[in-house]
Amino acid sequence: MSEEPSQADILAALSAQTFRSRAPPSTTTWSEFRGQGEGEAGPSTNVTRIYCFRETCGSLILLQNVAESTSTPSPIFPVESNSPYPPPSTPTHLWHVKGAPMAFENIGFSRNSSAGVPDDAPGGKDGRAVKWLICAECDAGPIGWSYDGGKEAWLAADRVRYGT
């Protein structure tokens, strides 16, 4: 014998879900996070979860220890006058994610971009079309990039937040 859930049960479950997704996780910035590791590049893997840069969004992007720390000499992103992100500083610290997009918990991709990444960025000199990574929930970005049809992605370390 099975009992159908009542409408009140369903509403309670829905509001609990809404409440959870609206409670922002406790996070910190890249500059604070990197202080937890050896040297200026910070820990060699993302030892905490990675979230959207917008604290009010709080979308979970990566579970901990999914990505490896790396860097690239040049700024990556097109210059935007109203960018909410820290001004570019070089080298650009990155999280290298293998097995994209499945390795991500939540991530969005732009259409192929006419603006590429610098030749000295990982994979940049291959001339492949770039897809910018954006938050799957609030579309904030770009926070990193991937290549059309590629299984690798790179997140900008200072364009995401870190679980505490």
Ligand SMILES: [Zn+2]
């Ligand atoms: Zn977001």
